Amino acid sequence: MHLNDTIARVTERVIERSRPARSAYLDKIARAQDAGVKRAHLTCGNQAHAYAAMGDDKAALVAEEAPNLGIVTAYNDMLSAHQPFKDYPDRIKAAARAAGATAQVAGGVPAMCDGVTQGQTGMELSLFSRDVIALATGVSLSHNTFDAALYLGVCDKIVPGLVIAAATFGHIPGIFVPAGPMTSGLPNDEKAKVRQKFATGEVGRDKLMEAEMASYHGPGTCTFYGTANSNQMLMEFMGLHLPGASFVNPGTPLRDALTDEAARRAAAITAQGNDYRPVSEILDEKAIVNGIVGLMATGGSTNLVIHLPAMARAAGVILDIEDFNDISAATPLMAKVYPNGLADVNHFHAAGGLAYMIGDLLDGGYLHPDTKTIAGDGLALYASEPKLKDGALVWEAGPKESLNDRILRPTADAFQPTGGLRELKGNIGRSVMKVSAVAPEHRVVEAKARVFHDQDAVKTAFKAGEFTEDTVVVVRFQGPKANGMPELHSLTPTLSVLLGRGLKVALVTDGRMSGASGKVPAAIHVSPEAADGGPIAKVRDGDLVRVDAETGLLEVLEADFDARSPVTADLSANETGLGRELFAAFRHHCGQASDGAGTVV
Incomplete structure (x- = not known):
């Protein structure tokens, strides 16, 4: 062949x-x-x-x-x-x-x-x-x-x-x-529904715990x-x-x-x-x-x-x-x-x-x-x-034919002609998006930015009812040099609720979203990261941002963007506690996420 x-x-x-x-x-x-x-x-x-x-x-x-x-x-x-x-x-x-x-x-x-x-x-x-x-x-x-x-x-x-x-x-x-x-335990989509209901207060922690334990069992x-x-x-x-x-x-x-x-x-x-x-x-x-x-x-x-x-x-x-x-x-x-x-x-x-x-x-x-x-x-x-x-x-x-074409199909009759990942780049930097779970109508978002420096602030704004229009949520200073690049997967239920309310919403971050980033369009691993002075550190609240997984564009649509100076953040809170002080050398000497964020090779 x-x-x-x-x-x-x-x-x-x-x-x-x-x-x-x-x-x-x-x-x-x-x-x-x-x-x-x-x-x-x-x-x-x-x-x-x-x-x-x-x-x-x-x-x-x-x-x-x-x-x-x-x-x-x-x-x-x-x-x-x-x-x-x-x-x-x-x-x-x-x-x-x-x-x-x-x-x-x-x-x-x-x-x-x-x-x-x-x-x-x-x-x-x-x-x-x-x-x-x-x-x-x-x-x-x-x-x-x-x-x-x-x-x-x-x-x-x-x-x-x-x-x-x-x-x-x-x-x-x-x-x-x-x-x-x-x-197999509780189906993953059923667990996800319970997580979303917990995020909106529809169910209590007892129901959430019951669902989690039935899934991971x-x-x-x-x-x-x-x-x-x-x-x-x-x-x-x-x-x-x-x-x-x-x-x-x-x-x-x-x-x-x-x-x-x-x-x-x-x-x-x-x-x-x-x-x-x-x-x-x-x-x-x-x-x-x-x-x-x-x-x-x-x-x-x-x-x-x-x-x-x-x-x-x-x-x-x-x-x-x-x-x-x-x-x-x-x-x-x-x-x-x-x-x-x-x-x-x-x-x-x-x-x-x-x-x-x-x-x-x-x-x-x-x-x-x-x-x-x-x-x-x-x-x-x-x-x-x-x-x-x-x-x-x-x-x-092995089998020459799929035994369930709702789960597995041949290349000649695939679920879609392209794979599950896209590179997005522009004046914010280079990033990737997993689009295999993102519906086509959600793959292009052009909206005003809301800028946050940690994921808890996003959840606080959500609980306060601050997301009432189409929004590009920017969560920065989450890269490897800033705080070790944690996964922001716990934002998925929150952002999914906004999507379910009919809003166009996207995430842009120099952090990670794991293998379960789901149906919310997420431009992740933005490089260079904010802690390295990357352009993501120039984004301001209210900037018009285009996140376009169809053309691979990640842009702030503001005339003065390139001339701005990147902001800095106080990262001292990320330096100690639960062993973080032991990992200071890793944060100081790692590479960019786009190169693997490595420290040992």
Whole structure:
């Protein structure tokens, strides 16, 4: 199948833009490969410390003939998505022994929940927790005793942080091991209605709590298609999961079999064998472009527009917002999963899921078929799905037709001809908007601005009845340098109510809105940010602003705008409390959101 012209053109542009950085990265990896991961490099004292607690595995570790797998785990039992990881190390160790290998928990990384910190102070640590996770993974693998790594993580910043580290240690193979989504609970649209009623005072906190608990009710990833599930999709499209591993529920025999197989496969692709597959050879320009295609075809999380550039940069690949915009324009939207539909990820998986989607995108020429993956050569392996046959794990061809065309459609009959993301730019800066859940009649807003410096002030103005006309709500000083770039998702119910009242409303912010930005048009990640003196700091109350997702325009329509000086804000309140003081170095040294807001690469 001929590769789509736009996908080919963007890939060549990424390759050319990345040439110096990618070359330097591969040279670094080659030096690490030449040095090898040989435990004989350690002194006897070094090795004794590394093996002291390993019991029956000591002999194999000392002999150095068996591959040794490092487990990096994001386990904690506060995150429903990560609670299942509690028992994974023992499973992995047993499967490794059966495959003639050994495994050790190399280290743990923090994993915070944006659902818990949404609208709270702790959210100001969230984005930079990605960089902390990368650093913690670096510490975990720095002992240099591992021939491959198994990365146990699912949610928002955890997978990107682990990928950054996996690319940095790109001379060793790495497999990402998910835990799967929780079973379906209260439908997401019903939960959203209760949230909106609470925002207007129609129901009390008791009803809100009842709805939230019925939705988030057990172990596993949240079932809406936000950042966590977008991460899982990405790992398959980029070949870092076993095929079909993403959306198998926790605590099932198939989930356990996939975890066992991840350990066996990790042992098989080390340098000791004849199928060496280091991360550096998997995470290349084509794999990353495939990931962006998957993001657009599924209408995935806007957070990945920040995380993917940071992940790619760790592998010497340089992305730009224009790459996302152009790929989105060429990629059909194949899925309708909440918030851009009523289905959840379990329904999506049952309708054919990623196996159907990857197969159809390959047939349509939207994906590079010739990428190297942890499962083998060629992305076509990911058009298959895992099954248990007489207790044995096998892969069979995935469905060739959608099993529910209200959830999943082929590229030839997609929900819309373009993907779920747009770049908006103009005299306010560069931004992105997730339009997959935004109705066409809401994608263009021209109205007066109301300017705020925090999300609580927006809610206060709403409760005071101040929004009575079409409005562009500008929330600035929310970027990474200002306060760590918290998600402003808690504004969604408020702004949705205004939309429901028949007002035209849009959000413009240098903050984030997460993977569940929903039906309100939101120009987010505005760069340069206000704290860096970006033009968004020039906007005034009453300015006429045009937010146009059809033409990609983000403009203040005032003649004197360019001549204005940007305002400043007192950000001292963001500097202390709940650990924010520990993250001062991240805020001071991070890059722009458009470049991934990174601090470690």
